[in-house]
Amino acid sequence: MKGSKETPLGPLHRRLGARMVDFAGFSMPLQYSSILREHAAVREAAGLFDVSHMGQIALRGERAAAAAGRLLSRPVEDLGTGCVRYALLCNDAGGVVDDVTVYRRDAQDVMLCVNAANIDKDLAWIRGNADPDVEIRDESRDTALLALQGPASARLLDEAGAPEAAGLGRFRFATSSLAGRPVLISRTGYTGDDGFEIYCASADAEALFEMLLAGGEGSGLLPAGLGARDTLRLEAALPLYGHELDDTTSPLEAGLDRFVRPLERDFIGAAAIRQRRDAGHARRLVGFALEGRGVAREGYPVVAEGERVGVVTSGAPSPTLGKSIGLAYVSAGLSEPGRGFEILVRGRAHPARVTPTPFVGGKARAK
Template identity: 40%
Template sequence: MGDLKQSPLAEVYKKSGAKTIDFGGWDLPVQFSSIKEEHQAVRERVGLFDVSHMGEIEVKGSEAENFLQYLMTNDVSKLQVGGAQYSAMCYENGGTVDDLIIYKKESEDFLLVVNASNTDKDFEWILSHVPEGVTVRNSSNDIAQIAIQGPLAEKVLQKLVKIDLSSLGAFKFVDAVNVGGIQSLVSRTGYTGEDGFEIYCPWGEAVNLWHALLDAGEEEGILPCGLGARDTLRFEAKHALYGQELTPEISPLEAGIGFAVKVDKPSDFIGKSVLKAQKENGIPRKLVGLEMIDKGIPRAHYDVYLEEVKIGEVTTGTQSPTLKKNLGLALIDKSHSALGTEVDVDIRGKRRKAIIVKAPFYKR
């Protein structure tokens, strides 16, 4: 298995007694206090996440935009400097390489933020297609990322910056911002279904930034949060998780992120013909919400049945801390995906009743 990669905040975890787990080859905290408490802090106040395990890949050069247009499902030509865009990269068969965020720093300077467990794979994928006039660099070891999320996130972060955060819209960012004395990129993005910011700083400054944000948010009741709450928050908001809702076998359209797939953009992109056919002829499978009627939690990979026929499987499931219900996301045959359809989930060999409901389960 080898040694797990360490976040720049590894010492902070030890001191705070956080419970850590192996997450995609990283030693990361699943919780600091309790998942429910941390989840509630983000929904009601403000929470702080170390997301330094995420990968950062720089793409630069005169052909950078055209190259990204070819790699990405979204329309990169629509990005302005200071703008961020959610997108996916696909294989020729329409399956997903990764979902990611693209930051346009300058006209020929882009930063891609990719999933931790996919960083090396994504980097290889990008390099294998790179043309003349483009340089690609994996900067993941130089950049740390800390997310501050929740209705009071702006109030807390505003104490540490001179720029007016209220004028920074969703999916907009400012580079080279002084955050409590640390040069950072500040982006109004997140993975929780709440307002918030993701802050990119030099790897060696992460501990200082973490403490500065915790101190600034003391009055607001800020809590450090682990991966457990990050997962329940993103699940309630129906944000896809790579390896669960998105895989090499699942297209972005099936996973419900069709808003990031622009099959009518003029340029060709990898997987375009398959995704275009899926859009025109209908997707074979669809990601739906499940609410349990019987007892039990629909966990990932549990099979979903309609009468005696298997129609799909659960991708993520948990007891929703906000709604206090046992909920799941499941990828099932499109023909059986109507709201209100009663299905069975095979929970450890026993069929348990559930109903197809609207997702996202939570919207602020």
């Protein structure tokens, strides 16, 4: 893992015996004990993740919200202080530069939480397209991000000394303190379950992670790695940049219509997205479940009547459902729920069916 960056929690992960993997240029924990156990902990109690690899980009100044609104697929000027919105950063061709969460920290301060792999690309794109009098700052290095996810999360934060967390609505945040350290607590996540994301100074991350871990010991809380994060987000059918989304994908092909509203608004990429919609999308992102045994994985071809009709973008065994699920781009005509097709698993056709998403936790869609 030479050459990869470490989050402020690197030494702690090693002490906890995590298996580390390289992800987006960072050495990150894949798992501490077992992906299945960590996944179950999040669904049944809680899991604590280090997601400090993610980036934070602040836009500041009188015109910060207007500038952010022009860059993003949803308006920002009407976003109240203390509110979060999921939105897409699009390019002129209507492709997705990144998918981000937008925080209105105050009237003149908007923060974007961005994917680790895209920090530099996003910064360049934002600097190149924002109003010159908006100050743009990369806060990624100074900021650590912990995600406490699962049904016990609110109670655990209460016990840890942040009782206000339980009072936050979904997609709301508050600045607070934990163990005397300043934090921003946000009721958001990437697991499809209730939970919080806790932004803190890099220097405070280890103490906070250890405190939360110790506090949750008797409640079934486990430290959880990227392996469980991926199976959890897949059960929730949340897209992962680089898999379901890239610089060429229209958000509408990916089924993200409700995060591109209003589409008549003027933001970068809007005209191209409308044009591509009017021309008709050739492919659609669908959720599918494999009918028999086996696992459908990224890159496996989707076929129908002997013709190649798509490709799997993410696939894994669903620990909650006990069957193989995934997301795939398929020809637009094959996207209605219940539609059958086959997935080639090492050359052998396995029957699969389009399944409504999210696969798990219908009421708790996270993004």
